[in-house]
Structure formats: C-alpha cells, structure tokens
Amino acid sequence: MEIEEPEPPPRQPKEPPKIRRLHDSVVNRIAAGEVIQRPVSAVKELVENSIDARSTAINVAVKDGGLKLIQVSDDGHGIRYEDLPILCERHTTSKLSTFEDLQSIKSMGFRGEALASMTYVAHVTVTTITNGQLHGYRVSYKDGAMEHEPKACAAVKGTQIMVENLFYNMVARRKTLQNSADDYSKIVDLLSRFAIHHIGLSFSCRKHGAARADVHTVATSSRLDAIKSVYGVSVAHNLLKVEAQDDDPSSSIFEMNGFISNSSYSAKKTTMVLFINDRLVECTALKRAMEVVYAATLPKASKPFIYMAITLPPEHVDVNVHPTKKEVSLLSQEVIIGKIQSVVESKLRNSNEARTFQEQTVEPSASCPITASPMVANKDRRHNPSSSGPKSQKVPVQKMVRTDSLDPAGRLHAYLQAKPLTDLENSNSLTAIRSSIRQRRNPKETADLSSIQELLDEIDSKCHSGLLDIVRHCTYVGMADDVCALLQHNTNLYLANVVNLSKELMYQQVLRRFAHFNGIKLSDPAPLPELITLALKEEDLDPECSENDDLKKKIAELNTNLLKQRAELLDEYFCVHVDEDGNLCWLPVILDQYTPDMDRLPEFVLCLGNDVDWEDEKNCLQGISAALGNFYAMHPPLLPNPSGDGLQFYKRSKHLSASDDGIDISVNGGNDSKMEDEIDHELMAEAQIAWSQREWSIQHVLFPSLRLFLKPPVSMAANGTFVQVASLEKLYKIFERC
Ligand code: ADP
Ligand code: MG
Numbered sequence: 001m002e003i004e005e006p007e008p009p010p011r012q013p014k015e016p017p018k019i020r021r022l023h024d025s026v027v028n029r030i031a032a033g034e035v036i037q038r039p040v041s042a043v044k045e046l047v048e049n050s051i052d053a054r055s056t057a058i059n060v061a062v063k064d065g066g067l068k069l070i071q072v073s074d075d076g077h078g079i080r081y082e083d084l085p086i087l088c089e090r091h092t093t094s095k096l097s098t099f100e101d102l103q104s105i106k107s108m109g110f111r112g113e114a115l116a117s118m119t120y121v122a123h124v125t126v127t128t129i130t131n132g133q134l135h136g137y138r139v140s141y142k143d144g145a146m147e148h149e150p151k152a153c154a155a156v157k158g159t160q161i162m163v164e165n166l167f168y169n170m171v172a173r174r175k176t177l178q179n180s181a182d183d184y185s186k187i188v189d190l191l192s193r194f195a196i197h198h199i200g201l202s203f204s205c206r207k208h209g210a211a212r213a214d215v216h217t218v219a220t221s222s223r224l225d226a227i228k229s230v231y232g233v234s235v236a237h238n239l240l241k242v243e244a245q246d247d248d249p250s251s252s253i254f255e256m257n258g259f260i261s262n263s264s265y266s267a268k269k270t271t272m273v274l275f276i277n278d279r280l281v282e283c284t285a286l287k288r289a290m291e292v293v294y295a296a297t298l299p300k301a302s303k304p305f306i307y308m309a310i311t312l313p314p315e316h317v318d319v320n321v322h323p324t325k326k327e328v329s330l331l332s333q334e335v336i337i338g339k340i341q342s343v344v345e346s347k348l349r350n351s352n353e354a355r356t357f358q359e360q361t362v363e364p365s366a367s368c369p370i371t372a373s374p375m376v377a378n379k380d381r382r383h384n385p386s387s388s389g390p391k392s393q394k395v396p397v398q399k400m401v402r403t404d405s406l407d408p409a410g411r412l413h414a415y416l417q418a419k420p421l422t423d424l425e426n427s428n429s430l431t432a433i434r435s436s437i438r439q440r441r442n443p444k445e446t447a448d449l450s451s452i453q454e455l456l457d458e459i460d461s462k463c464h465s466g467l468l469d470i471v472r473h474c475t476y477v478g479m480a481d482d483v484c485a486l487l488q489h490n491t492n493l494y495l496a497n498v499v500n501l502s503k504e505l506m507y508q509q510v511l512r513r514f515a516h517f518n519g520i521k522l523s524d525p526a527p528l529p530e531l532i533t534l535a536l537k538e539e540d541l542d543p544e545c546s547e548n549d550d551l552k553k554k555i556a557e558l559n560t561n562l563l564k565q566r567a568e569l570l571d572e573y574f575c576v577h578v579d580e581d582g583n584l585c586w587l588p589v590i591l592d593q594y595t596p597d598m599d600r601l602p603e604f605v606l607c608l609g610n611d612v613d614w615e616d617e618k619n620c621l622q623g624i625s626a627a628l629g630n631f632y633a634m635h636p637p638l639l640p641n642p643s644g645d646g647l648q649f650y651k652r653s654k655h656l657s658a659s660d661d662g663i664d665i666s667v668n669g670g671n672d673s674k675m676e677d678e679i680d681h682e683l684m685a686e687a688q689i690a691w692s693q694r695e696w697s698i699q700h701v702l703f704p705s706l707r708l709f710l711k712p713p714v715s716m717a718a719n720g721t722f723v724q725v726a727s728l729e730k731l732y733k734i735f736e737r738c
Contacts, residue, residue, distance in 0.1 A: 334701065
C-alpha cells in the first residue's frame with residue numbers, strides 16, 4: 001500500500017530519497033527468502049513440524065535436489081479443518097501465544113513463518129486428516145492463502161506436505177541452486193542427524209521414485225544402534241560415550257551426553273551433530289573447541305565424529321537469534337564449553353592409553369566401578385594406571401602437585417583474606433552482565449573472505465606447540481602483579497603477561513567470529529570527534545597546552561569522515577556501528593561475559609583512523625582486528641591499584657582538589673591520622689571495583705577462554721609473555737635441605 005503525499009515538496013539536489021512502504025507481497029517474498037534459504041531449509045522446517053505434531057514416522061521424498069519436489073509425510077495429529085484457511089498465513093502458529101512463552105518453549109517451531117514462507121516461493125499442497133475423521137482434506141496454497149476450498153479426499157493418518165517448484169519466482173536463487181549438486185546430500189545429512197537424536201521415531205529419506213532409501217531408521221531405544229544404521233558400523237564401533245554436567249548456578253547449569261570418536265576413527269572432515277534442548281543447532285565455538293582437543297590429544301590428526309545432546313534450563317537459551325533457528329544463544333557458553341572440553345579430553349586420553357580395549361564399553365571412572373569381566377578389568381588396569389584410581393599410585397612426593405587445572409583448590413585468592421566482595425561478585429554475575437548486552441542478529445549469513453582464512457591459517461601455522469600445552473593445561477594461581485599472572489603447569493611455575501595474552505586472544509577471536517558478532521549497545525552513543533580529540537589530548541605530553549587545538553580538531557574531523565565512509569564495513573564485519581551523525585553506537589562481543597574498559601575507547605577510535613591501512617583488504621581486516629584486540633585486552637585499569645603503592649594517588653588527589661577549591665592545605669599538613677581522612681574514598685572505591693572486576697574477568701573469563709581458543713604464537717616464547725620462575729622439583733630439593 002502506497003501513501004501518496006498530496007503535494008510532494010520540490011526536489012532539491014541533496015534532498016534525502018523518499019521512504020515508501022513496500023508492498024506486502026514484496027515484504028513477504030523477501031522474508032521468505034531469509035527463512036527458506038535452500039531446499040534443505042524447507043525440509044528442516046517440515047520435518048520439525050512433523051516432530052512437533054508428535055509423529056512416530058516421518059518420510060521424506062525429494063526430486064531434483066528439492067527444487068522440483070519436496071514431500072514430507074508424517075503420522076502426527078494432523079491439522080483441523082477450521083485451521084486450514086489460515087494455516088499458511090504469516091505468523092499463524094499453534095505453538096506460541098505470548099512472547100513470554102518463548103522462555104519455556106519446547107516445540108521446534110514458534111515463529112509461524114515456515115509454511116507461509118514456502119507459499120511465497122513455491123507451490124504448496126497440504127493433505128491432512130485428524131483423529132477420528134472418515135476422510136481428510138487436500139488444499140493448495142499460494143502467497144499465504146488457499147487457492148481453493150479444501151477438497152475432501154482419502155488420507156492416511158497424519159499430514160503430507162508437498163512443496164513444488166521451489167524458488168520458481170526467484171530466478172537468481174534458482175539458478176545458483178541448480179548449478180550446485182549437493183542439495184540432496186545436504187537433505188540426507190539433515191535426516192541422518194534427526195534420526196540419531198530422535199531415536200524413538202522412524203525416518204526415511206529417498207529420491208522420489210527410488211526404491212532404496214538413503215536414510216532409513218526404525219524406532220529403537222539404543223542410540224548406538226541408531227548411529228550404526230545411519231552412519232555405519234565403522235563409525236559406531238569407534239565411539240566412546242561421554243557425559244558431563246554442572247548444576248552450580250554460579251557457574252553453569254547443564255547436562256550433556258553423547259558419543260565421540262576414539263583414536264581409531266579417521267576422517268577428513270569433522271562431523272558434529274549437536275542438539276541443544278532437542279533443537280538441531282550449530283555452535284562454531286564448541287565445534288572448534290572439540291577439534292582443538294582432538295588435534296592436541298590424539299597422535300594421528302583425525303577429525304572427529306561427535307554427537308552431543310545438551311540440555312539446559314529453557315530460560316538459559318535464547319532460541320530466537322537466527323531466522324532459521326540454526327543457532328541459539330546460551331548463558332555461560334564459555335564455561336559450558338570449557339567443561340565439555342575437559343571431559344572429552346580426559347575421555348580421549350584414557351581411551352588412547354587403553355586403546356586395545358576400546359571396543360569394550362567399559363568406562364572407568366571414580367563414581368562408576370569397572371563392571372566388565374575381571375580379565376578385562378585387570379588388563380585395562382595394567383594399560384591404564386589412572387583407571388585404578390590415583391591414590392593407589394606411588395607418586396614421588398616432589399611430583400605431588402595439583403594437576404587438575406579446573407580444581408580451584410589452592411588458587412591464591414582462596415588464601416587471601418575474605419574481602420567484602422559479595423556485592424561485587426553478584427554484580428558480576430552473568431545475568432547482570434548479560435542484561436547489558438543485547439543480542440543482535442548479524443546481517444551476514446557467511447563471510448567467506450579468503451583474506452580472513454589466510455589470517456586464520458597464519459595463526460595456525462605460527463602456533464607454538466609447547467606454549468599451547470601450557471596454556472591448555474595450566475592452573476591459574478593468581479595475579480603476581482598488575483600485569484603478570486602466576487601459572488602452574490605440571491611441576492613448573494610461570495609468570496604470564498596477561499595483557500599480551502588477552503590481546504592475542506581477542507585478536508584471534510575477532511577473526512574467528514568475523515561477521516558473526518553479537519553486539520553491545522552503548523547506552524549513550526559516543527560522538528567520534530570528541531573521542532578522537534580526547535585521545536589526541538591523552539597522547540599530548542602537555543594536555544593543558546591548547547596551541548594545537550585547531551590541528552586536533554582538523555584531525556578529528558578527518559578521521560570521523562574516514563570512519564563514516566567505512567561504516568558499512570565496520571558494522572557488517574565487526575559490529576562496530578557508526579551512525580550517520582558520526583556516533584559510535586555498537587561494539588562487538590568478542591568474549592561472552594566480557595565488556596572492554598570504556599576508558600580505552602578514545603584510543604581505539606584514534607587507532608582505527610590512524611593505524612589501519614584501508615586500502616589493502618587483508619591489511620585492513622588485520623588492522624581492525626588488532627585494534628579491537630588491543631582495546632579489549634585486559635590492560636590494568638587506568639586508575640592505579642589502591643592496594644599497594646597506588647594508594648598514594650588517592651591521598652594526593654585529595655590534596656590537589658582541596659587546593660583547587662582554595663582551601664589552605666597546610667592546616668592538615670603533617671598530621672598522619674588526618675591524612676587517612678583525606679583519601680578520596682569515592683575514587684578509590686571506583687578503582688577497587690575496576691581492579692577486582694578485572695581480576696574476576698581474568699580468572700573466570702580470560703583463562704577458561706585461553707584454554708579453549710588461544711593458539712599462542714611462537715613469538716610469545718621469546719618476548720617475555722611467558723617466563724618460567726620455578727620448578728617445584730628444584731624448590732622441593734631446596735626445602736628439603738632447610
Ligand atoms: P510454526 O511451526 O512456527 O508454528 P509453521 O508455519 O511451521 O509455524 O506451521 C504453522 C502451524 O501449522 C503449526 O503451528 C502447526 O499447528 C501446523 N502444522 C504445520 N505442519 C504440521 C504437521 N505436519 N502436522 C500438524 N500440524 C502442522
Ligand atoms: Mg514450523
């Protein structure tokens with residue numbers, strides 16, 4: 001519907017273009033193209049509808065990779081006759097009524113958009129029968145509406161939906177898809193994944209008219225059987241069962257169980273089948289974390305096969321972050337990934353040591369004694385000493401050190417006097433941080449820029465394996481000073497430079513999350529010219545000197561214009577959003593649960609303008625990533641640390657402000673007890689919070705993430721990022737002599 005102005009004002013050259021309302025049919029077709037991206041997305045929606053309809057058997061037939069025909073038949077509860085007229089209208093659903101329902105939604109669907117979308121880009125015919133009816137109904141849909149009254153017809157239990165000539169009205173999409181041969185295999189892959197998770201249902205998928213199905217499973221109670229029938233014996237025989245859970249509200253609440261491939265399995269590509277609260281989703285961070293574990297643990301570099309089902313309280317999962325529901329967003333994602341990673345790792349280590357017995361489904365663990373035959377148990381014990389329990393092992397006393405990097409016992413802060421930190425810890429709680437971060441859907445589906453791949457490859461090729469081992473298996477002991485953390489790795493102690501480490505981690509994560517960032521919205525948009533002027537003043541040796549003010553203004557203006565011109569790139573790839581008036585409004589989430597120190601924002605903006613090479617694609621992306629890395633790094637807060645020499649700062653500042661106010665400071669001079677009162681408590685409290693928050697982030701966000709994601713570059717071995725300070729064996733010898 002277009003609304004015409006009675007008298008359009010005369011057009012001037014720089015007048016903004018007129019905004020008009022798009023016709024509904026255009027809006028719907030655009031939206032449909034987003035929900036149904038390719039044939040496999042239509043199949044996913046249809047199968048999920050069938051699962052939601054409590055079907056026990058779901059059969060899929062496909063012609064011409066899904067472009068000619070997709071047909072999904074189920075034996076579910078069917079669709080009421082009265083609902084047929086609105087079935088394919090947008091936003092009609094039986095699964096959700098209020099927004100709050102989303103918090104606890106168990107069904108796959110909730111948007112009421114899938115069927116509607118299909119009718120805008122294909123011809124859709126529905127045949128359905130509900131329980132107790134003598135006959136069913138068939139009706140065809142176009143552009144959200146019925147093409148004719150439903151016709152009575154013979155039908156078997158459930159619903160059959162036919163989608164014909166997909167993208168018939170989207171020429172470009174149809175052409176690109178026609179040239180790609182792999183749509184059918186994508187559909188087979190999808191059904192395979194559903195089949196090994198929903199093992200109580202039977203699935204089949206075949207090419208239309210073919211006698212043989214490419215996926216065919218029957219309902220079973222054994223997950224392994226399901227995997228065997230879908231992925232074959234060679235996969236099923238090489239799997240280990242894994243389980244992990246946590247129910248500590250201060251860290252994470254989840255349960256995971258699944259199967260992972262062992263050291264005998266070999267494949268060129270990772271297969272990761274992930275269900276979160278029964279939704280088939282993708283999680284790049286978890287997948288990468290798993291690949292890292294496999295690469296580091298198994299001698300032979302094979303990509304893993306992984307099936308995992310994770311359940312979390314529904315209110316911890318945001319299902320509404322992706323148009324095709326392909327991704328979900330989790331509370332405490334990094335913590336959960338960390339826990340899963342360590343479970344998988346120890347499983348692999350154990351199985352690797354006891355390789356000869358991997359076909360036994362014996363799972364030695366402290367809480368579950370070995371139940372296999374005594375012979376196997378004995379052999380197993382011989383090959384895998386850790387399985388008989390660590391206590392029975394004679395460990396030389398000087399080697400008795402904490403080796404579980406996740407065990408908090410013995411960390412420095414445990415010995416420190418209890419500070420009244422409870423409020424702070426609370427304010428640090430994930431929910432508090434989360435609520436300040438709004439999820440934002442990234443506009444770009446994928447960004448396959450080869451320069452990003454090259455930069456990622458460079459990270460891989462420069463990775464130092466020794467440091468990688470330290471980072472992955474170290475225990476964080478505590479902060480030794482403002483920049484260095486004390487780490488324990490086996491029997492060695494290291495000082496590690498937290499600023500360097502976090503800078504590198506952030507840089508690497510920017511490249512990995514490239515074009516897929518969630519956003520942090522600044523509560524007040526920050527004007528770039530002011531930020532840049534501020535940064536230039538900070539750089540000045542004499543900030544009070546105003547002779548260069550005009551020059552600064554000019555630089556600020558130039559840089560602002562430059563960044564405004566590059567706003568689209570910054571927003572699309574890095575979620576750094578600059579609006580038309582030159583205000584910075586959004587920043588990316590680089591590590592979940594972490595927001596950068598906003599005091600460093602001016603420096604960041606100046607660096608974007610001055611230090612980035614905007615001409616060459618690769619240099620430019622690297623430059624921006626490095627600038628972000630530097631901004632998000634865990635630098636010491638700008639306010640000096642009040643617990644130490646920094647205390648002076650807060651005393652002096654009181655004097656200064658006192659003299660500023662014209663009060664004669666000599667009255668109080670030299671009196672120690674009054675000096676105490678002169679501490680600027682407000683400023684000091686602010687500093688205390690900043691420092692404790694940083695320490696909290698270092699322990700709870702930085703180190704878990706370093707373990708997961710950092711590939712330490714070779715340069716870190718020589719540039720002082722890691723310094724070995726002691727070896728416990730040697731220390732022990734020294735103490736022995738005392
Ligand atoms: P959503 O799944 O988000 O509700 P859809 O457009 O996928 O939206 O489906 C709209 C509605 O149509 C569903 O809410 C459901 O009531 C009904 N429906 C769709 N497919 C089936 C099916 N196979 N069996 C029974 N009901 C169905
Ligand atoms: Mg649906």
